[in-house]
Amino acid sequence: MISKDEVKKVAYLSRISLKEDEVDRFTEQFNNILDYMNKLNQLDVKGIDPAFHVVEFNNVFRDDKVKASLILNEALKNAPKKEGAFFKVPRIIK
Amino acid sequence: MEFESVIGLEVHAQLSTKTKIFCSCSTEFGDSPNTHTCPVCLGMPGVLPVLNKEVVEFALRFGIAAHSKISKFSRFARKNYFYPDLPKGYQVSQYELPIVEGGFIEIDLPEGKKKIGLVRAHMEEDAGKLIHQRDVSFVDFNRAGVPLLEIVSEPDLRTPEEAGEYLRKIRTLVRYLKISNGNMEEGSMRCDANVSVREKAEEKLGTKVEIKNINSFKHVEKALVYEIRRQIALVQNGGQIVQETRLWDEKENITRSMRSKEEAYEYRYFPEPDLVPLLIDEKWAERVKTDMPELADEKEKRFVKDYKLSPEKASIFTESNELADYFENICKAFHGYKQIANWMLSEFLAYLNKEGKEIGDVDMKPRQVAELLKLVDEGTISGKIAKSVFAEMWETNKSAGDIVQKKGLVQIKDENKITEIVCRVVEENPDVVDKYKKGKKNVMGFLAGQVMKYTKGKANPQLVNKILLEKLR
Ligand SMILES: [Zn+2]
Numbered sequence: 001m002i003s004k005d006e007v008k009k010v011a012y013l014s015r016i017s018l019k020e021d022e023v024d025r026f027t028e029q030f031n032n033i034l035d036y037m038n039k040l041n042q043l044d045v046k047g048i049d050p051a052f053h054v055v056e057f058n059n060v061f062r063d064d065k066v067k068a069s070l071i072l073n074e075a076l077k078n079a080p081k082k083e084g085a086f087f088k089v090p091r092i093i094k
Numbered sequence: 095m096e097f098e099s100v101i102g103l104e105v106h107a108q109l110s111t112k113t114k115i116f117c118s119c120s121t122e123f124g125d126s127p128n129t130h131t132c133p134v135c136l137g138m139p140g141v142l143p144v145l146n147k148e149v150v151e152f153a154l155r156f157g158i159a160a161h162s163k164i165s166k167f168s169r170f171a172r173k174n175y176f177y178p179d180l181p182k183g184y185q186v187s188q189y190e191l192p193i194v195e196g197g198f199i200e201i202d203l204p205e206g207k208k209k210i211g212l213v214r215a216h217m218e219e220d221a222g223k224l225i226h227q228r229d230v231s232f233v234d235f236n237r238a239g240v241p242l243l244e245i246v247s248e249p250d251l252r253t254p255e256e257a258g259e260y261l262r263k264i265r266t267l268v269r270y271l272k273i274s275n276g277n278m279e280e281g282s283m284r285c286d287a288n289v290s291v292r293e294k295a296e297e298k299l300g301t302k303v304e305i306k307n308i309n310s311f312k313h314v315e316k317a318l319v320y321e322i323r324r325q326i327a328l329v330q331n332g333g334q335i336v337q338e339t340r341l342w343d344e345k346e347n348i349t350r351s352m353r354s355k356e357e358a359y360e361y362r363y364f365p366e367p368d369l370v371p372l373l374i375d376e377k378w379a380e381r382v383k384t385d386m387p388e389l390a391d392e393k394e395k396r397f398v399k400d401y402k403l404s405p406e407k408a409s410i411f412t413e414s415n416e417l418a419d420y421f422e423n424i425c426k427a428f429h430g431y432k433q434i435a436n437w438m439l440s441e442f443l444a445y446l447n448k449e450g451k452e453i454g455d456v457d458m459k460p461r462q463v464a465e466l467l468k469l470v471d472e473g474t475i476s477g478k479i480a481k482s483v484f485a486e487m488w489e490t491n492k493s494a495g496d497i498v499q500k501k502g503l504v505q506i507k508d509e510n511k512i513t514e515i516v517c518r519v520v521e522e523n524p525d526v527v528d529k530y531k532k533g534k535k536n537v538m539g540f541l542a543g544q545v546m547k548y549t550k551g552k553a554n555p556q557l558v559n560k561i562l563l564e565k566l567r
Contacts, residue, residue: 013360015176052169057370064111064148067118075131075235078138085127086225086232089178 002030095330096294099322100302101257101287102213102249105264106242107274108220108282109152114239115219116143116186116369121241123280127234135239137182143368145170149241150372152273153193153217154382156243159271159389160212162197164379170217170366178233179221187244189363192216193372199247199267200391201259202409210260211248218242243273249288249299254318261285261314266390270415278311285314290335291325300325301335305349308342317342321349393418401431407439416453420460427464430471437467441481445488457491466494478551479503506553509561512545515553516561519544530566538562 007027011018018026069075072085081088114121117134133141157164171189194215200207222238224231245264251257265276265283276283285308290300303325308317325335340349388396390412397408397418411421424434442463446453466487470480475498483497498504506512519541520527530537538559545558 013174013362052365052367053370058373060144060370061147061150062113062118062144064113064146065118066113066120069119069130069132070136072126072128075128075136083230083232085129086234087128087178089231089233091226091229091231092178 002027002034097291097326098252098294100249100290100292100299101251101318103247103251103257103260104286105245105261106284107245107268107276109149109241109243110274111146111148111152111241113146115146115149115217115241116239119239125236127236130236136235143186145369146241149217151382153215153243154374154379155271155273155386156215156268157194157197158379158383158386159267160197160199162194162212162215164374165191165193165195166374167191167371168193169371170369171363172366173361173363175361178231179224181222181235181238185219185221186366187218188216199260199263201256201263203256203259210250213246213248215243215245218244254315257287257318258315261311266413270387270389278309287318289318289321291322291329301337303335303337304339305342306339309344313342313344316347317349320347324349401425403435407435411438414453420453423460424464427461428468430467433467433471441484458487462487462493469494469498473505473507473554474498475503475505476551476555503552506549507557509557512553512557513561515545515548516565520565527566
């Protein structure tokens with residue numbers, strides 16, 4: 001069982017602020033999802049490796065060759081705040 | 095009560111690939127901010143990272159050199175946390191299946207060699223750089239996505255000195271392997287330390303504290319000395335050590351608790367769905383092993399054998415591959431290995447240290463040093479003159495032969511000529527000669543010095559002494 005506090009904690013770690021009624025709603029939904037997962041857990045999967053990808057690709061590489069980067073204006077284009085050549089954020093260090 | 099400290103280090107070595115780990119942006123250091131960025135390293139939605147093969151090669155090189163187990167199957171994971179230098183809100187790292195596991199680094203201690211075990215080494219991406227101002231921070235993402243190799247040691251280190259030696263060994267190793275420049279001062283090698291203390295007889299580990307923010311080589315040992323003292327004092331006064339992260343403050347020379355309201359990070363690692371697994375077969379690992387350059391320890395042994403150096407000297411010359419090559423190239427042009435070793439230690443390295451230069455910054459070629467030492471060996475110039483010739487070579491990069499020719503520094507070995515000057519000095523200093531005859535033998539040095547003065551240091555010192563002794567008899 002997931003508690004309301006756990007939902008609040010997950011929300012905090014994800015930097016999402018939730019209203020009290022949203023906490024209730026998500027707590028219920030989280031638990032529904034986990035119940036479903038628990039059903040899957042009852043399957044016997046002994047000897048079967050977990051799948052992390054649906055396609056069986058391995059070893060996809062790039063060569064170590066430099067390609068053009070974005071020009072500065074393009075790079076900064078989507079930034080909510082910028083100054084000069086920099087992205088600008090609120091100061092977070094104490 | 096006697097205490098001992100238990101130290102484990104996490105070293106982050108920036109890998110010296112040309113491009114970032116998951117995109118083709120350049121890793122060049124020092125370019126103008128945010129000019130090495132693209133949708134991948136800026137964390138734009140919908141992009142796909144692709145692994146740089148060279149990063150895998152470099153990690154394998156390290157793993158094989160450190161006698162580690164190379165994982166046949168490894169993968170990447172997301173480490174989730176929020177910080178403005180991390181554009182995606184997670185760092186792509188490796189978690190439960192790192193590429194390199196186990197192994198060891200052998201360090202040299204006064205009491206002998208000691209093996210420091212490794213837990214693992216894994217590949218990950220670096221974050222961007224923050225520049226803090228009064229109430230805002232500026233972000234430069236040029237470094238975001240630069241490949242790192244995180245090398246985690248077992249808690250096998252017992253003193254700050256051992257930790258320092260371990261770090262130096264790692265630096266030498268990554269430089270020999272040509273996978274990182276290992277420069278802590280420039281931030282291309284960084285180190286976090288886990289430290290705890292316990293009573294000497296105790297087997298159980300004490301509560302560990304993590305020290306972050308140690309930015310230079312000389313501060314690693316300082317930070318550890320401080321933290322160990324702090325912990326011992328705390329325990330002795332009946333206090334309890336709190337498991338926490340502390341920051342090294344290099345201005346105050348103390349560690350400070352990093353008390354933030356945020357609880358211990360919960361990184362919620364999970365396999366990175368955007369990257370496919372990494373399979374390394376025997377053939378690949380074998381090929382990397384075959385291409386492995388001669389490493390410092392082997393080279394040191396070979397120098398002892400081939401050039402008859404003491405292990406101490408051999409270890410100085412093999413500290414960097416470049417210096418070792420330089421030394422060997424002199425040895426190819428001149429076979430007086432002992433003279434070369436002594437000259438390198440007393441003159442060459444002293445100049446290098448004095449000017450804070452690296453061997454790569456020196457214009458003088460190994461054969462030029464060989465030429466100078468040959469002139470001494472043949473008796474063309476004295477050792478003393480050689481020092482001033484060397485000083486000029488260092489400044490002007492002229493050849494030793496040219497300098498000696500132009501300045502007329504060729505050693506005087508003509509006995510008649512030296513006898514003439516000795517007679518003059520004896521005549522000019524009757525009272526000194528008198529003292530000598532009354533038994534003050536040490537005035538001999540003064541008289542020889544006078545001869546040297548008249549010859550501008552060019553007289554053969556053995557001849558001067560011999561002739562002086564004859565005249566004073
Ligand atoms: Zn990029």
